[in-house]
Amino acid sequence: MYVAVKGGERAIDNAHQLLASRRRGDSAVAELGVEQVRQQLPLAVARVMSEGSLYDEELAALAIKQAAGDLMEAIFLLRAYRTTLPRFGASEPLDSTKMQLERRISATFKDLPGGQLLGPTFDYTHRLLDFALLAEGDYPAPESAVIDEPKACPRVLDFLAEEGLMAREMDDGVPVPDITREPLAFPAKRAERLQALARGDEGFLLALGYSTQRGYGRNHPFAGEIRIGDVEVWMTPAELGFAVPLGDIEITECEMVNQFVGESPEQAQFTRGYGLAFGYAERKAMGMALVDRALRAGEYGEEVQGPAQEEEFVLMHCDNVEAAGFVSHLKLPHYVDFQAELELIRKLRRQAPAEENR
Amino acid sequence: MNLSTASGAREASAYNFAYLDEQTKRMIRRGLLKAISIPGYQVPFGGREMPLPYGWGTGGMQLTAAILGADDVLKVIDQGADDTTNAVSIRRFFARTAGVATTERTVEASVIQTRHRIPETPLSAGQIMVYQVPIPEPLRFIEPSEQETRTMHALEDYGVMHVKLYEDIATFGHIATAYAYPVTVDERYVMDPSPIPKFDNPKLDMSPALMLFGAGREKRLYAVPPFTKVISLDFEDHPFAVQQWEECCAFCGSSESFLDELIVDDAGSKRYVCSDTDYCRQRTERLEENLQ
Numbered sequence: 068m069y070v071a072v073k074g075g076e077r078a079i080d081n082a083h084q085l086l087a088s089r090r091r092g093d094s095a096v097a098e099l100g101v102e103q104v105r106q107q108l109p110l111a112v113a114r115v116m117s118e119g120s121l122y123d124e125e126l127a128a129l130a131i132k133q134a135a136g137d138l139m140e141a142i143f144l145l146r147a148y149r150t151t152l153p154r155f156g157a158s159e160p161l162d163s164t165k166m167q168l169e170r171r172i173s174a175t176f177k178d179l180p181g182g183q184l185l186g187p188t189f190d191y192t193h194r195l196l197d198f199a200l201l202a203e204g205d206y207p208a209p210e211s212a213v214i215d216e217p218k219a220c221p222r223v224l225d226f227l228a229e230e231g232l233m234a235r236e237m238d239d240g241v242p243v244p245d246i247t248r249e250p251l252a253f254p255a256k257r258a259e260r261l262q263a264l265a266r267g268d269e270g271f272l273l274a275l276g277y278s279t280q281r282g283y284g285r286n287h288p289f290a291g292e293i294r295i296g297d298v299e300v301w302m303t304p305a306e307l308g309f310a311v312p313l314g315d316i317e318i319t320e321c322e323m324v325n326q327f328v329g330e331s332p333e334q335a336q337f338t339r340g341y342g343l344a345f346g347y348a349e350r351k352a353m354g355m356a357l358v359d360r361a362l363r364a365g366e367y368g369e370e371v372q373g374p375a376q377e378e379e380f381v382l383m384h385c386d387n388v389e390a391a392g393f394v395s396h397l398k399l400p401h402y403v404d405f406q407a408e409l410e411l412i413r414k415l416r417r418q419a420p421a422e423e424n425r
Numbered sequence: 426m427n428l429s430t431a432s433g434a435r436e437a438s439a440y441n442f443a444y445l446d447e448q449t450k451r452m453i454r455r456g457l458l459k460a461i462s463i464p465g466y467q468v469p470f471g472g473r474e475m476p477l478p479y480g481w482g483t484g485g486m487q488l489t490a491a492i493l494g495a496d497d498v499l500k501v502i503d504q505g506a507d508d509t510t511n512a513v514s515i516r517r518f519f520a521r522t523a524g525v526a527t528t529e530r531t532v533e534a535s536v537i538q539t540r541h542r543i544p545e546t547p548l549s550a551g552q553i554m555v556y557q558v559p560i561p562e563p564l565r566f567i568e569p570s571e572q573e574t575r576t577m578h579a580l581e582d583y584g585v586m587h588v589k590l591y592e593d594i595a596t597f598g599h600i601a602t603a604y605a606y607p608v609t610v611d612e613r614y615v616m617d618p619s620p621i622p623k624f625d626n627p628k629l630d631m632s633p634a635l636m637l638f639g640a641g642r643e644k645r646l647y648a649v650p651p652f653t654k655v656i657s658l659d660f661e662d663h664p665f666a667v668q669q670w671e672e673c674c675a676f677c678g679s680s681e682s683f684l685d686e687l688i689v690d691d692a693g694s695k696r697y698v699c700s701d702t703d704y705c706r707q708r709t710e711r712l713e714e715n716l717q
Contacts, residue, residue: 075510076517143478150474151440250469250644253572379570389642392479393559399481399511402685403504403541403700407603407622409686410668415597 090135104128113317113346114138118387119145120247120266121152122316122345143388150247157243159301159310163320164219166296169347173223174290175324181220186295187347223292224322224339233324233337253379260362260382265343267358267385269351275375276357283373286360287326288340295319295347319344321352325360328367338367443490443523449473453491453646457637460648465610466578467561472644482515483641485538485557489519492553492637493536498526500534505542505683505700512540531703541604543625545682545704548634550651556619558640561647563607563617583615586658594663603668609656610649618655624667624683629655672697677708 091098105112105128115127119142127145134140170186173179227233246262255263264272279286297317301310321342329335340360342352361375374380384390441447449471456470475483493499499519503512507529515538516527528534531546538555548554560566564574567585577583586607593601600606606623610616618629619638629636629649636649649655659665673680675696682704684697699705 075508075513079510079513079517143474146474147476151444151446153446247474248471250471252469253570379572383571388474389479392481392483393642394480395478396480396559399540400504400509401541403622403683404604404620406683406685406700407624407668410670411599411601411603415599415601418598 099132101125101128101132104131110347111138113348114269115141115145116345117348117351118142118266121145121149139387139391146388156302159303161298163294163298164222166294166298168220168294168296170295173292175223179223227337233339251382255378255382261359263382263385264355264358268387269354271385272354272358273350275381276354278373279357279361279375284361284376288357289324291322291324293321293349317346319348319352321356323356323360440522443493443519445473445490450491453487456646457648460646461650464649464653465614465616465647467645467647469644470646472641475641479642480559481511482540482557484639485555486515487641488555488637488639488646489536489538493523493525497535498528498533500528500531500537502542503540506702508702529703541620542700543621543628545701548632550633552634554634554636556638558619558638561617561640561643561645563615578614586615590658600663607658609658611653616647622668622683626657670697674699674705677705679708
């Protein structure tokens with residue numbers, strides 16, 4: 068008796084070995100290299116970097132390999148590594164107008180300065196299994212013009228803002244809090260909300276964004292602009308006093324144009340929702356932009372009608388590392404609590420013999 | 426997983442003593458000082474990601490990491506037992522990252538991290554209990570909003586809690602809370618004692634040991650200093666009472682400890698054993714000595 072908990076130490080060791088062998092699979096098949104994951108599963112790498120809050124393609128690829136393809140587990144691995152890293156400063160704000168565009172679309176204007184650029188996208192593909200991929204072969208890229216120096220490409224929403232049709236976002240100059248160092252307090256600032264959403268689970272944000280489209284807090288969104296590409300990160304080290312470039316990162320940015328607000332018809336303005344993610348992560352950025360706008364209900368005096376508009380609900384439940392951890396802890400033993408409940412329910416039943424036969 | 430010696434050495438040097446960096450530990454210790462100064466008050470802290478999942482004791486682990494010194498002797502229990510898998514995992518984590526001595530004996534430990542139990546062996550001055558807390562807010566299931574509950578604590582507005590307990594009595598004839606039974610600390614804050622069975626609640630009252638509570642996912646910590654009044658909520662006509670068993674432990678014969686129920690055959694026969702494995706072992710050994 069008591070075998071269930073005895074020998075826990077050996078059981079853990081064995082479980083780890085079983086996991087390692089499961090991950091490796093049939094050893095007659097060549098082992099998957101981290102560089103292969105990085106090159107050939109770039110969208111998985113992007114998701115792990117975004118929700119892991121760490122831009123490092125190699126480590127994200129390593130995490131995916133170690134997690135045997137379980138992306139949430141990979142995100143968790145990356146987070147647990149990130150948390151140990153020293154934080155030596157914050158970068159300058161990214162200037163996404165100076166992005167080396169890979170993709171840029173607007174659903175609000177047919178043509179616009181900078182043009183529409185489809186880029187590599189699943190959109191307009193027919194979702195038919197490509198059996199050619201079962202065989203190995205080369206997949207030559209289409210002919211494309213050599214891209215010279217990146218040209219500045221203005222943002223769609225800035226055109227609207229110049230005309231006064233879109234509220235401008237103002238930098239209040241307050242230092243941006245870091246939600247991975249300071250606990251969230253409610254009501255949260257938008258900067259904190261956006262951080263939480265950027266780390267938030269893609270599926271959760273997608274579903275919440277979707278719920279606003281179905282009427283649980285409608286906000287009439289238009290995909291004003293989605294742009295994907297490389298952008299330079301600059302930082303001003305205290306000892307230098309001027310900004311230096313650290314390198315390029317790939318990002319996805321989405322700006323939604325949403326329903327207008329205003330004291331009077333003459334002052335009516337569109338509002339915006341904002342989404343940003345590391346790498347090529349369009350679905351995440353769109354979901355985030357929808358939820359960001361939904362969470363601005365209070366700011367615009369809108370009635371809260373759906374969960375996507377409830378700040379505490381969204382921010383306390385959007386983190387998949389927290390959610391997965393707390394759900395999975397149900398697997399831990401609860402003998403003591405359950406025993407206490409058993410004792411209570413038996414006591415209640417003993418006391419009510421008359422009601423027992425109902 | 427299976428680390429080779431070389432990568433094992435690299436890993437050891439890549440992390441600080443007890444995993445967390447010193448600045449983080451200082452931040453947590455400052456939070457703990459505040460928590461000890463305001464018994465039962467939930468202090469928000471910059472909870473870090475730990476290499477174990479949320480809900481598996483990350484809050485308790487962060488507190489343990491922050492207070493652990495090289496001379497400490499650590500005991501880790503889950504459901505009262507030292508050999509449950511998660512207790513083993515956490516004990517190993519600190520043995521590996523801090524190299525501290527570990528023990529299964531309650532009396533030998535200077536720091537005891539626990540999930541769901543307080544040891545049966547009375548604690549002594551100088552010992553520190555670290556509790557793993559899933560939901561630190563005792564009012565959470567009555568009021569889901571954190572903004573609201575913080576205001577309720579500030580105003581000492583605990584009427585809803587008594588209403589809830591009263592409704593239990595009206596419905597079931599009893600207060601239908603068997604674990605995580607709310608307490609009032611130092612006549613001020615209502616506190617969740619973590620999901621310990623209410624059987625353990627009286628052990629919190631005027632305990633000579635320091636009690637620290639850590640909730641990692643919720644990023645809250647709180648404390649009960651030594652010799653602090655901890656009263657379980659009740660009514661004059663429905664006084665607080667702890668669980669009792671008609672049976673005694675099948676190993677050590679104790680009729681005073683919290684018993685786990687075991688189903689031992691297909692017919693559903695039951696046996697009861699102490700949930701506190703160390704307590705049970707000490708008693709069994711003493712019984713055997715007396716027999717010889």
